[in-house]
Amino acid sequence: ATRVSTDITAVDSSVTVQERIEMNGHRGGVIWMTGLSGAGKSTIAMATQRLLFSRGRHVAVLDGDNLRHGLNRDLGFTDTDRLENLRRLAEVAKLMAVNGSLVLVSAISPLQKYRDMAREIVGEDFREIYVSADIALCEARDPKGLYRKARTGEIKNFTGISAPYEAPQNADLVLDTAKPLEFAVTTLTEYIESIFGELP
Numbered sequence: 741a742t743r744v745s746t747d748i749t750a751v752d753s754s755v756t757v758q759e760r761i762e763m764n765g766h767r768g769g770v771i772w773m774t775g776l777s778g779a780g781k782s783t784i785a786m787a788t789q790r791l792l793f794s795r796g797r798h799v800a801v802l803d804g805d806n807l808r809h810g811l812n813r814d815l816g817f818t819d820t821d822r823l824e825n826l827r828r829l830a831e832v833a834k835l836m837a838v839n840g841s842l843v844l845v846s847a848i849s850p851l852q853k854y855r856d857m858a859r860e861i862v863g864e865d866f867r868e869i870y871v872s873a874d875i876a877l878c879e880a881r882d883p884k885g886l887y888r889k890a891r892t893g894e895i896k897n898f899t900g901i902s903a904p905y906e907a908p909q910n911a912d913l914v915l916d917t918a919k920p921l922e923f924a925v926t927t928l929t930e931y932i933e934s935i936f937g938e939l940p
């Protein structure tokens with residue numbers, strides 16, 4: 741259970757959402773990318789960031805793996821720890837989006853309940869993107885050698901091998917990684933611009 745102090749009052753921002761939209765040419769939002777380890781989430785997120793940045797968009801990437809080196813260094817891969825990991829990611833992403841950024845979150849976020857929690861935290865400017873990849877392909881690629889370690893039992897609770905992955909049934913967008921990287925990047929960029937790129 742979370743304890744919330746009663747002696748706190750939120751302060752109003754000195755810059756309005758509308759002012760940010762007028763300055764930046766787009767609103768902020770959270771683009772939540774879920775998928776297996778090795779599906780290509782980080783690669784697509786980084787390439788999409790590059791493209792959006794080159795178009796003058798305010799864009800940032802929050803990578804699950806990266807945040808586990810700092811903010812989330814106290815967390816492992818149990819259900820409780822993944823939930824907390826993703827809760828923090830969602831809260832940070834929300835703050836950044838409220839401050840005008842397009843936030844690309846790339847995290848396995850293996851269960852629907854985690855993604856629903858993230859959507860609940862962020863609110864209406866949240867979109868769930870499924871980076872779809874065949875588990876056999878991810879395991880064959882095994883860019884970090886983690887699947888091999890999962891098979892030998894050296895890594896426990898490994899998503900797709902010894903821990904579950906629930907593919908989203910109602911994703912806002914599905915990126916098929918069987919196609920070339922450029923295709924996913926173009927599709928995602930166009931999607932983001934169509935959702936967040938215009939004044940509401």
Ligand code: PPS
Nearest residue numbers: 777778804805817822825847848849896897898899
């Ligand atoms: S989660 O499930 O959303 O909290 O995971 P995430 O924060 O995205 O971190 C996933 C990266 O951690 C590495 N790793 C593992 N992944 C899954 N299961 C286990 N047990 C595990 N142990 C370490 C792995 O490199 C993941 O990175 P990606 O980029 O997805 O391959």
